[in-house]
Amino acid sequence: MADQKIPLDSPPAYDDADAATEPLIERPAAATSPKAPPPPQRPLGPRLPLPLDLPALNMIRGKRIILASASPRRRQLLAQIGLTNLEIIPSTLPENRPKSLGPFEYVLQTAEQKARAIYTQEIDSAKGEPALVLAADTVVSTHTGQILEKPRSEKEHLIMLKLLRDQNNGWHKVYTAVVCMAPLDSLADPGYAMETHVEETAVKFDQNVTDELIASYVRTREGADKAGGYGIQGTGSILVEKIDGTHDNVVGLPLRATLMVIEKVVVQTEVPEEVGAVL
Template sequence: MGDEKTPIEPPPSYDDASPAPSQSGGVGARQGPPRPPVLLDLPALNMIRGKRIILASSSPRRRQLLAQIGLTDLEIVPSTVPENQDKSLGPFEYVLATADQKARNVYSATIDSPKGEPALVIAADTVVSTHMGQILEKPRNEREHIAMLKMLRDQDNGWHKVYSAVVCMAPLESAVDPGYAVETHVEETAVKFDTSVTDELIVSYVRTREGADKAGGYGIQGLGSILVEKIEGTFDNVVGLPLRATLQLIEKVIIDPDVPAEVTDAAQNSAGIQTLLDAEREAQKIVQRAREYRTKRVKDARSEAQKEIEEYRKQKDDEFKAFEKEHSSGNKAAEEQAEKDTQKQLEEIKAIGKKTGPTVVEDLIRAVLTVRPEVPNRMEGSETTA
């Protein structure tokens, strides 16, 4: 996650008794070209200086961090294997497995190169994890990027963790299997986002695209620092490479590998030591099988849960269909019975009409045509009075 700032010129020597005047008369200006930075004088770095050193990563931030300890002439050979480790692994196991895969892929691809066997291969991987253990890598699009940063701000009061794994491989002088030494390290840093960061600021930061190529979607060494309130652990680990731990791995794998020359020489003549080495490899296999078994159990549990959900859903669907069929059949029978009753009543009305219709018509005609004049009561009274 970032570029480390370096001074434009190295600091003045302790031997400078007084600052030299500048050409313009100022104080502190240096005469002549700037001196090159002084390299760390360490046995491990001296042993590999000028030799083929490969960084199995295209990250400019890791390259800049390694330059701080004097590893400037690096050969960049990114790993070609897909980073598709099982997400059911914990973040510690996941990041270590990914970095180890990168290192072994690049080492095997470059060991027979015309340039010669590499003196050192360095690989690293970084992931961000929520407090629930969800692994966050690089965002795939702007929407996912915004959602990722909002989640880091809102969950667990802004706290999350950054894991960086480093793997160093170097060839052994002896021919004892596997022919190389490997050292690994995983570092953890807790990072707290400022919970008062607004959605507007997050969207604005995402659109700078600074965090688009970074695990977790932000770069603490750059503009992304405006999102961060504080950290607990090493800063360069959040950037992408814990430098102190990396230097320790280099010293271990170059000067004091797990299988030093004197031990390998004795191992060729000692069945006891060979047995111990075999036992160690067998123990590693057992651990690997245990990890695979645990992963399988997690997958099986998920599959069983999904199966139970599907069975329950099917059961409820069947019950609903049966209920629907039962009640829809009853409604249909009722409709048919009502239709029959209606038709019956209509037939009865028609029969009555046929039977009494003519008589009713005759009565109506007779009532209309028969005239019976009657004197109103009021008129009768008037005549009597007169």
């Protein structure tokens, strides 16, 4: 993406900066006309895009939307589709699904567990029932199916990154499961709609990455809270040669797929008028 030009503050006026000093240049007497008003200040930073105008997003805008994750990266990605007013309520349940499930089932069951826990906790909240609960889980898997989550120590972090570099010519896979839940307006059992999706992206580490570079990266601690021990959106990109799949899935949330899951679950919560009349 091209760099955005960020407007800088105006330089300080000479009158303000040099009020207590002798002027270097003779100036004529000040005119008697009133001083012109200062120009309006422009906001710093690039202007944010307008939110997506989509029926499903419009239906939940202004309502309770809960992200069952403390990940700032997922929050930033959701902001890109206009979901900025989120409640952050991470699940506190242990993520202890058996690794024998394999990475696909492991992330799906873990994300479902997070979503159900927060939905059950908040459905009768004094704030009102949530319009949407969104949960996700990400793991990295070696070519043999070994699941790698967040490193638990610096030593484990080093071993993890060297493993990803050295096995299968540096190729490994990243899986992210997305689960969305919303209450149904009808009395249909079980009273909520749920939609899920699991995204897979293949990532190749550069096999020329040295042990010294890996150790230096580990010391930055950037990857300490990330599945697989690296952040592709940050300094960790220096470890990666290429990917096959969606970049934001490696970051922690496949945005296009997440939007599709939100649209599916929100549409299911609508009660057709003829059905509502019968009820």
